[in-house]
Amino acid sequence: MSHNSSINRLVTKNLKKCYNGVWAVKNLNLELSPGEIFVLLGPNGAGKTTTLKLIAGLLHPTDGSIHIEGTDLQQEPIKAKTVIGYVPDEPFIYDKLTGREFIHFIAGIYNVKRDQYERKMHQLFERFDIGDWIDEYAESYSHGMKQKVIMCQLLLHDPNLILIDEPLVGLDPKSGKTVRELFFELRNEGKTLLICTHTLSFAKEIASRIGIISHGELKFTGTFEELAAISGANDIENMYLKLSEG
Ligand SMILES: Nc1ncnc2c1ncn2[C@@H]1O[C@H](COP(=O)(O)OP(=O)(O)OP(=O)(O)O)[C@@H](O)[C@H]1O
Ligand SMILES: [Mg+2]
Structure with missing residues (x-):
C-alpha cells in the first residue's frame, strides 16, 4: 500500500477486553491522526495499560477491532506491528546486556x-x-536510566504510531524536558503519539487532544478548551476530577 496521509493512523472500534469476568476495557472507540499527541488520563485500574497493550498487539481483544494505517491488527499482525513503537510502564532490559548491546x-x-x-x-x-x-x-541501571535507554530504542525502526505508558516515571526533570521536546519533534514529523500519564501538567503541555477513561469507558475525548467548557472548571486538576468521577 502506498503512503496515504488521509488514512487514519489508528482506529479502534468497540474495543473490549475482559479478564476472567472483569471488564477492563468496555467499548473503546478511538481515531488518531498523523501529527497528534493523544494523552489518555484516568484513575488507577481504569484500563489505560490494557488499552495500550491491546493496540500494541500484546493482548487479544475480547471483541472489537484495531486498524493501524488501515491494516487490521488481528488479520495482519506482523504488518501492523512494524508501524508501532511501544514502551511499557515497567522498563525491561536483560540484566546481562549493556545498554548498547540491548x-x-x-x-x-x-x-x-x-x-x-x-x-x-x-x-x-x-x-x-x-x-x-x-x-x-x-542490572546496574536505575529505573530512570532503563527508561532513558528504552526511550532511545523506541525510535530505532522509525515507528509512526508511538505508544508510551507513563513516560515520566523515574525520570529526572531534565530528562522529562528532553522527553517533552522529543515528543514535539516526533509530532512535527507527522508521527502519532498515544501516551498514558498521571502527570496532569505534562498532559496539558503536550496533548493535542486528551481522553479520560474510567472503568474501561472513555468519558471524554477532545481538547483542553473543550474539556474546560464541558467540565465548567478552569484548572486541569478539577477538570480531570469532574470528568473522571462524574
Ligand atoms: N492480567 C490481568 N489479569 C486480570 N485483571 C487484570 C489484568 N491486568 C489488568 N487487570 C485489571 O484490568 C483493569 C484495568 O487495569 P489497567 O492496568 O489497564 O489499568 P490502568 O488504567 O493502566 O491503571 P494504572 O493507572 O494503575 O496503571 C483493572 O481492574 C485491573 O485490575
Ligand atoms: Mg497502567
Whole structure:
C-alpha cells in the first residue's frame, strides 16, 4: 500500500477486553491522526495499560477491532506491528546486556542496519545524558536510566504510531524536558503519539487532544478548551476530577 496521509493512523472500534469476568476495557472507540499527541488520563485500574497493550498487539481483544494505517491488527499482525513503537510502564532490559548491546539486539529484531541508526542513537544518548552508562550492564541501571535507554530504542525502526505508558516515571526533570521536546519533534514529523500519564501538567503541555477513561469507558475525548467548557472548571486538576468521577 502506498503512503496515504488521509488514512487514519489508528482506529479502534468497540474495543473490549475482559479478564476472567472483569471488564477492563468496555467499548473503546478511538481515531488518531498523523501529527497528534493523544494523552489518555484516568484513575488507577481504569484500563489505560490494557488499552495500550491491546493496540500494541500484546493482548487479544475480547471483541472489537484495531486498524493501524488501515491494516487490521488481528488479520495482519506482523504488518501492523512494524508501524508501532511501544514502551511499557515497567522498563525491561536483560540484566546481562549493556545498554548498547540491548540497542543492537533490538535493531536486529527489527532488521535495522547499524549505519541506519548509529548516528541517531548517539545523539539520543547525549540528549538523555546516558554517557558511559551505555556500556554498563543493565542490572546496574536505575529505573530512570532503563527508561532513558528504552526511550532511545523506541525510535530505532522509525515507528509512526508511538505508544508510551507513563513516560515520566523515574525520570529526572531534565530528562522529562528532553522527553517533552522529543515528543514535539516526533509530532512535527507527522508521527502519532498515544501516551498514558498521571502527570496532569505534562498532559496539558503536550496533548493535542486528551481522553479520560474510567472503568474501561472513555468519558471524554477532545481538547483542553473543550474539556474546560464541558467540565465548567478552569484548572486541569478539577477538570480531570469532574470528568473522571462524574
Ligand atoms: N492480567 C490481568 N489479569 C486480570 N485483571 C487484570 C489484568 N491486568 C489488568 N487487570 C485489571 O484490568 C483493569 C484495568 O487495569 P489497567 O492496568 O489497564 O489499568 P490502568 O488504567 O493502566 O491503571 P494504572 O493507572 O494503575 O496503571 C483493572 O481492574 C485491573 O485490575
Ligand atoms: Mg497502567
